[in-house]
Amino acid sequence: MQKYILSLDAGTTSNRAIIFNMQGKPVASSQRELPQIYPQPGWVEHDPRLIWATMLAAAREAMAAGGISATEIASLGIANQRETTLLWEKATGQPLCNAIVWQCRRTAGRCDRLRSEGYTDFIRERTGLMPDAYFSATKLEWMLKNIPGAAERAAAGELAFGTVDSWLIWNLTGGLHVTDVSNASRTMLFNIHTLRWDDELLELFGIPKEVLPEIVPSSGCIGTTSPEHLGAPVKIAGVAGDQQAALFGQTCFEPGDVKNTYGTGAFLLMNTGKEAPFSRSGLLTTVAWSRGPSLSDTLYALEGSVFVAGAVVQWLRDELGLISTAPESEALAMSVDHTCGCYIVPAFTGLGAPWWDGSARGIITGLTRGVNRRHIVRAALESIAYQVADVLHAMAADTGRNLKAIYVDGGASANNFLLQFQADILGVPVLRPAYIESTALGAAYLAGLGAGIWDSEHALSALTGNLSTFEPKMSADRREELLSGWHEAVSRALTKRQTNI
Numbered sequence: 001m002q003k004y005i006l007s008l009d010a011g012t013t014s015n016r017a018i019i020f021n022m023q024g025k026p027v028a029s030s031q032r033e034l035p036q037i038y039p040q041p042g043w044v045e046h047d048p049r050l051i052w053a054t055m056l057a058a059a060r061e062a063m064a065a066g067g068i069s070a071t072e073i074a075s076l077g078i079a080n081q082r083e084t085t086l087l088w089e090k091a092t093g094q095p096l097c098n099a100i101v102w103q104c105r106r107t108a109g110r111c112d113r114l115r116s117e118g119y120t121d122f123i124r125e126r127t128g129l130m131p132d133a134y135f136s137a138t139k140l141e142w143m144l145k146n147i148p149g150a151a152e153r154a155a156a157g158e159l160a161f162g163t164v165d166s167w168l169i170w171n172l173t174g175g176l177h178v179t180d181v182s183n184a185s186r187t188m189l190f191n192i193h194t195l196r197w198d199d200e201l202l203e204l205f206g207i208p209k210e211v212l213p214e215i216v217p218s219s220g221c222i223g224t225t226s227p228e229h230l231g232a233p234v235k236i237a238g239v240a241g242d243q244q245a246a247l248f249g250q251t252c253f254e255p256g257d258v259k260n261t262y263g264t265g266a267f268l269l270m271n272t273g274k275e276a277p278f279s280r281s282g283l284l285t286t287v288a289w290s291r292g293p294s295l296s297d298t299l300y301a302l303e304g305s306v307f308v309a310g311a312v313v314q315w316l317r318d319e320l321g322l323i324s325t326a327p328e329s330e331a332l333a334m335s336v337d338h339t340c341g342c343y344i345v346p347a348f349t350g351l352g353a354p355w356w357d358g359s360a361r362g363i364i365t366g367l368t369r370g371v372n373r374r375h376i377v378r379a380a381l382e383s384i385a386y387q388v389a390d391v392l393h394a395m396a397a398d399t400g401r402n403l404k405a406i407y408v409d410g411g412a413s414a415n416n417f418l419l420q421f422q423a424d425i426l427g428v429p430v431l432r433p434a435y436i437e438s439t440a441l442g443a444a445y446l447a448g449l450g451a452g453i454w455d456s457e458h459a460l461s462a463l464t465g466n467l468s469t470f471e472p473k474m475s476a477d478r479r480e481e482l483l484s485g486w487h488e489a490v491s492r493a494l495t496k497r498q499t500n501i
Contacts, residue, residue: 003074003453006062006234007444008055009437010080010164011242012101015055017062018437019073020444022453024463026435028066030058037098042105045098048086051164052171056229063230070232076172076225077238077447079245079439080164082186085139087150087211090160090177093170096147100139107138119204126191126198128276128285128300136163137188141205157210163187165239166213169223172236176223179213180239181295185287190215192276192287195295217292218244219450238446242439243267244288247301249442250407250433251464253457258392258403259438262412264314265352266306266388270395276300281354281394291449302398304353304391308346308362310412312380315346322373326412333378333417341366343489344379346387351493354394359495366489381415385422386486392426405429409438416470424474425482432468 002021009016013036018029032054037045063069083102088095100106114123114131123131133139140161144151153159162170163186166179184190184197189207191198197212216222218240225234240248243261247269250259255273260266269288276285279302288301313329316322323329343365345351350358364379392403405428412418413432423430435441448454 002072004068004072005444005448005453006059006073006076007440007447008059008076008078008168009242009440009443010051010055010078010168012081012103015051015058016440017055017058018440018444019062019066019068020441024441024444024460026437028062028068030061030065032058040106042108044101044104046084046101048088048095048099048167051099051167055168056171059230070230070234073230073234074453075235075237075447075451077443077445078165078168078236079240079242079443080168080183082163082183082241082243083134083136083139084164085136085143085161086164086167087140087143087147087159087161088167088170090158090175093175096150096159097143099164100142102134104139105133107133107142110138110141123188123201125278126193126201127188128185128192129188130284131188135186135188137201137205137207140207144206151206154211155208159211160213161211162213169236169239172225172229173223174226177213178216178222180218181215181290181298182218182240182244182287184215186241192285192300195298215295217295218289219446220292221450235451236447237450238443238448240289240443240446243269243303244286244301245440245442245446246409246438247271247442248289248445249438249440250409251457251461252407253461256399256401256404257407258395259407259409260388261438262309262384262408262410262418264309264311266309266384266410268304268306268388268391268395269301270399270401272300272302272399274299277302277398279394279398281398282356283353283391283394283398289446302395304394306384306387306391307349307352309384309387310410311348312344312346312383313412315348316377316380322377327414329377329381330415330417332374333381336374336378339366339379339382340368340371340375341485342371342375342379343486344376344383345489345493346380346383347493351490353391355390355490355494357494360493363489363493365492366485381418382421384412384418385425386483388422389425389483403428405431407431407433409433409436419470420473423470423472425479427472427474427476427479429472430470432470434465434468
């Protein structure tokens with residue numbers, strides 16, 4: 001009898017539900033937009049009630065579209081936008097305020113003070129993270145300090161903190177307060193070595209243990225949905241942060257396996273197995289997943305972020321007017337053999353790993369009279385590949401592992417020129433699956449394993465199907481010449497002169 005897995009993909013701008021069959025193929029889906037709230041410059045919020053309402057609506061619509069009842073769904077998996085922080089009443093389930101989204105910078109000043117007071121190494125050694133407003137700790141600290149009575153109520157055990165996975169599970173189950181180990185590792189409160197909430201970090205941020213969720217594996221039976229939501233109880237058996245879910249969805253099960261998601265930015269994760277390496281290149285060390293039944297089999301990953309990837313194509317379209325649609329960039333880039341010596345460094349909001357210069361700004365170098373629209377478009381796409389290459393070279397330096405291939409997904413991975421140039425500039429194959437929604441697929445895989453639909457990761461690898469493979473064609477000399485030109489361009493964009501690449 002055919003059984004199905006319901007995957008809930010809780011994103012930043014939309015919530016999606018995708019139903020997969022036992023062959024790992026999508027059979028029905030639905031998507032609901034999630035409104036963004038900008039109360040002040042640099043502040044980003046979501047209405048928690050809408051996070052829940054749109055996710056539930058998408059799930060019901062997907063089931064209706066596929067003609068699939070809850071009794072046919074073997075398990076449910078969740079992948080979620082990470083670090084977004086919520087606080088609610090345990091007695092009523094009502095949120096105390098809007099969710100503070102991962103993009104929100106309201107606590108940037110607090111993180112600056114943490115760095116100036118010498119807490120960087122302390123935080124990095126325990127959590128694998130940098131002190132940054134990106135993560136949940138200072139968001140929760142802000143809530144407890146700025147909502148009247150919140151700190152006292154939290155200490156009294158009346159309030160619940162959670163990331164989006166916790167909020168969805170609470171509502172789906174009618175009050176189960178848990179988070180998976182991958183999401184816990186993004187809070188800046190979790191010790192990735194002891195696999196527990198860290199008492200000294202909690203003291204540093206003034207956060208009582210009573211407000212925290214129980215930490216559970218990423219795969220295994222976590223709880224059961226209340227029957228009124230989907231029509232019958234459904235097992236929740238898989239949960240992971242979105243980038244970790246994508247790593248799992250790409251079947252990157254072996255240490256050294258790497259995936260890159262080309263979105264507005266680019267998120268690169270390398271499976272490092274049981275080892276949690278300390279990065280000397282400014283990368284983050286994070287939990288990849290744990291397959292239960294305990295946290296003892298937890299695996300780790302190195303993560304690097306490129307701030308501007310697909311966003312540079314949007315810039316070509318919306319600000320410069322050089323293209324009408326994003327797909328048009330592929331044909332224009334392919335219409336010339338090179339950029340005529342032009343480089344674009346798209347440091348619109350600074351440069352991330354491995355440079356970490358938030359004050360860097362975008363530049364175009366190498367302009368001559370011969371540079372035209374097509375060269376500019378090609379240089380923009382090449383800039384994405386160069387930035388990804390810098391992060392991957394940093395990962396190789398941190399782990400001592402030579403890159404063998406890279407698995408890719410995300411919207412910009414549809415661009416064949418980009419993926420061919422990525423293969424050329426890395427000197428390794430780039431592999432694109434036929435189904436590029438790897439985040440939702442990863443949540444489904446975790447849930448299916450957790451519910452016994454599949455018995456091993458090997459069984460999942462067999463479901464992958466055909467991969468589009470982009471083999472490197474560029475000579476080593478040409479590769480080094482182009483990378484040298486790129487790094488010279490980057491040096492001109494930096495406000496901090498560096499030589500770490």
